[in-house]
Amino acid sequence: MAVLHTGKLESHLRARRDAGRKLLVPYITGGYLGWTDAVRAAAANGADAIEIGIPFSDPVMDGPMIQLASEQALERGATPLTILQELRSIDIDVPLAVMCYYNTVHSAGNERFSHSLAEAGVCAAIVPDLPLEEATEWCFAADGAGIETVMLAAPTAPEERLPRILQRCNGFVYAVGLLGVTGERDELASTATKLAARLKALTDVPVLIGVGVSNAAQAVEASTVADGVVMGASVMRRLIEHDADAVGEYVGEVRKALDAAVGVK
Amino acid sequence: MLTTPGADGRFGEFGGRFVPETLVPACQELEAAFHDAWNDTVFRTELNDLLRDYAGRPSILTECHNLGRKLGIRLILKREDLNHTGSHKINSVLGQVLLAKRMGKKRIVAETGAGQHGVASATAAALLGLGCKVYMGEVDVERQALNVFRMRLLGAEVVPAKSGSRTLKDAVNEAMRDWVATVEHTYYAIGSVMGPHPYPFMVRQFQSVIGTEARAQCRELLGTDPDFVTACVGGGSNAIGIFSGFVDTHARLIGVEPAGGAAVGRGVPGVVHGMRSYLMQDEYGQVQEAQSISAGLDYPGVGPEHSYLASIGRAEYPSVTDAEVIEGFQLLAKTEGIIPALECAHVVAWIAREAPNMQGKTVLMNLSGRGDKDVAQMMDILG
Numbered sequence: 122m123a124v125l126h127t128g129k130l131e132s133h134l135r136a137r138r139d140a141g142r143k144l145l146v147p148y149i150t151g152g153y154l155g156w157t158d159a160v161r162a163a164a165a166n167g168a169d170a171i172e173i174g175i176p177f178s179d180p181v182m183d184g185p186m187i188q189l190a191s192e193q194a195l196e197r198g199a200t201p202l203t204i205l206q207e208l209r210s211i212d213i214d215v216p217l218a219v220m221c222y223y224n225t226v227h228s229a230g231n232e233r234f235s236h237s238l239a240e241a242g243v244c245a246a247i248v249p250d251l252p253l254e255e256a257t258e259w260c261f262a263a264d265g266a267g268i269e270t271v272m273l274a275a276p277t278a279p280e281e282r283l284p285r286i287l288q289r290c291n292g293f294v295y296a297v298g299l300l301g302v303t304g305e306r307d308e309l310a311s312t313a314t315k316l317a318a319r320l321k322a323l324t325d326v327p328v329l330i331g332v333g334v335s336n337a338a339q340a341v342e343a344s345t346v347a348d349g350v351v352m353g354a355s356v357m358r359r360l361i362e363h364d365a366d367a368v369g370e371y372v373g374e375v376r377k378a379l380d381a382a383v384g385v386k
Numbered sequence: 387m388l389t390t391p392g393a394d395g396r397f398g399e400f401g402g403r404f405v406p407e408t409l410v411p412a413c414q415e416l417e418a419a420f421h422d423a424w425n426d427t428v429f430r431t432e433l434n435d436l437l438r439d440y441a442g443r444p445s446i447l448t449e450c451h452n453l454g455r456k457l458g459i460r461l462i463l464k465r466e467d468l469n470h471t472g473s474h475k476i477n478s479v480l481g482q483v484l485l486a487k488r489m490g491k492k493r494i495v496a497e498t499g500a501g502q503h504g505v506a507s508a509t510a511a512a513l514l515g516l517g518c519k520v521y522m523g524e525v526d527v528e529r530q531a532l533n534v535f536r537m538r539l540l541g542a543e544v545v546p547a548k549s550g551s552r553t554l555k556d557a558v559n560e561a562m563r564d565w566v567a568t569v570e571h572t573y574y575a576i577g578s579v580m581g582p583h584p585y586p587f588m589v590r591q592f593q594s595v596i597g598t599e600a601r602a603q604c605r606e607l608l609g610t611d612p613d614f615v616t617a618c619v620g621g622g623s624n625a626i627g628i629f630s631g632f633v634d635t636h637a638r639l640i641g642v643e644p645a646g647g648a649a650v651g652r653g654v655p656g657v658v659h660g661m662r663s664y665l666m667q668d669e670y671g672q673v674q675e676a677q678s679i680s681a682g683l684d685y686p687g688v689g690p691e692h693s694y695l696a697s698i699g700r701a702e703y704p705s706v707t708d709a710e711v712i713e714g715f716q717l718l719a720k721t722e723g724i725i726p727a728l729e730c731a732h733v734v735a736w737i738a739r740e741a742p743n744m745q746g747k748t749v750l751m752n753l754s755g756r757g758d759k760d761v762a763q764m765m766d767i768l769g
């Protein structure tokens with residue numbers, strides 16, 4: 122079994138984790154009004170990496186907030202090309218991962234798409250409707266282009282499945298926090314830390330909980346077991362209802378809470 | 387015989403299982419459960435009994451002497467419109483809901499376009515004692531109001547899908563989102579030969595009863611196989627059902643698509659709703675909204691096995707316009723006293739248009755549903 126090389130995103134996240142820091146990865150829908158400012162604000166306020174969503178017409182893993190952001194971004198004329206073009210000139214030193222549904226990749230072609238990510242300075246891709254069994258061709262192209270493939274692991278996975286997912290995963294492991302789609306919830310689901318604990322027992326790759334991590338307190342709770350969190354709907358709500366500054370403030374608030382919990386000054 | 391997909395769920399290069407990781411174990415469990423049930427005579431007997439005693443199978447053949455004479459062809463209808471609940475959808479739903487029960491699920495979710503699959507799902511859930519929630523595009527909730535009321539009468543909850551084009555494709559998205567959240571106790575009853583493996587294969591097996599019956603019935607009536615076997619194609623379940631009986635004959639297999647939803651005719655391979663198949667999409671892979679007079683065919687994709695049959699040239703997928711469909715709807719009503727579902731009126735329209743090229747030939751048409759649900763909409767259109 123070939124060992125996957127440790128790419129830029131994973132080295133960066135491992136180094137920070139190993140230094141005792143909990144990882145914070147905000148998600149921002151590319152092409153939404155003010156999104157590049159929001160990316161800069163997140164970077165300036167303590168994001169360890171940023172996940173950029175490429176909007177898709179049929180986002181089956183997303184709840185109402187990210188659906189709305191995607192729809193409006195598409196109405197504004199966003200395409201993978203325009204988003205990657207804008208990313209090139211964004212000039213931040215936080216690593217970027219792209220989140221996109223597989224048809225976006227498929228229509229460009231695995232090779233062409235992975236190279237276009239690399240050219241735009243993107244480190245990794247998260248493709249939520251491309252499970253392990255369908256990922257071979259994409260992974261071959263992504264590996265070739267130096268793009269890390271973040272795999273998702275879900276609470277429904279039987280025991281034997283997780284090691285196989287982990288074997289094919291680099292960047293970080295995306296532990297799906299609950300049974301359901303993206304969106305804010307009142308409480309962190311009990312599935313979140315349970316899954317993170319199962320993954321932590323199997324891998325040294327950073328384990329981040331995403332989907333349903335909705336505020337600073339939940340991020341802290343999730344990070345008692347996981348290496349960190351991905352936060353999407355709560356970030357996008359701030360951009361939709363307010364502006365990029367509100368995103369910066371929010372990311373700063375979560376950063377502070379995570380740092381305080383591990384005793385970083 | 388149609389092919390059986392392997393573990394990768396492929397028909398040639400089409401199909402597969404492009405679903406969120408959360409759903410992969412559920413699809414695998416379903417694949418195993420279906421395999422087990424399909425090979426279990428107890429399950430098959432139970433299903434066949436329901437198909438006979440509840441749905442009213444076998445459905446009959448009706449020869450259209452008036453319209454056939456007028457068009458210069460021999461036209462025979464397979465009467466799926468006479469099934470309980472008024473369409474072929476009941477064939478698959480009885481199988482799927484029996485399977486859901488066998489798997490210990492408490493609740494089913496379904497998507498619906500015209501409402502026929504929703505009505506069939508609500509019916510089977512009522513009969514077999516499961517909860518039922520049906521997602522339906524907001525546009526379709528309006529144009530198929532009668533079916534919405536029928537579903538509610540049957541005890542189902544109907545939820546309008548308000549995202550995107552607010553038609554069938556968005557109802558599928560909502561049903562999948564529901565399933566991602568409820569997969570432990572919920573069964574997703576997909577309404578056509580689409581979605582992730584094993585659905586396209588499983589729904590085809592349940593619908594193959596149409597083709598099996600029709601083949602035997604045609605041999606009895608005609609002494610041979612028909613020259614053409616025709617059906618409308620939304621996701622493609624009624625078409626694959628009747629094709630399944632004739633793939634190994636000389637019959638030309640014709641799947642009629644709406645001009646505004648011609649996935650095979652105008653699409654290119656893409657991935658959505660768990661499958662790789664022909665799909666109407668833009669240059670960046672955004673799925674386009676279908677435009678069809680018929681809610682049941684208003685879908686930008688098509689089941690993967692149809693993509694495969696098209697790619698190897700075994701079946702053909704022409705399209706007809708809404709205007710032709712309106713004519714076809716009235717033509718069958720006036721000449722034969724049979725009001726077809728708007729979906730099937732697509733096939734009537736194609737047959738009427740192509741009749742000059744089929745003189746003296748025998749044409750079998752799958753009349754997949756009755757037109758009661760469409761009467762109000764046609765009243766608006768015809769004034």
Ligand SMILES: Cc1ncc(COP(=O)(O)O)c(C=O)c1O
Pocket residue numbers: 473474499500501502503577578579618619620621622623624625681682683727729730754755756
């Ligand atoms: C009568 C009838 N025919 C056909 C269809 C289209 O589905 P399929 O292509 O799966 O047969 C529908 C869907 O609502 C329908 O109601």
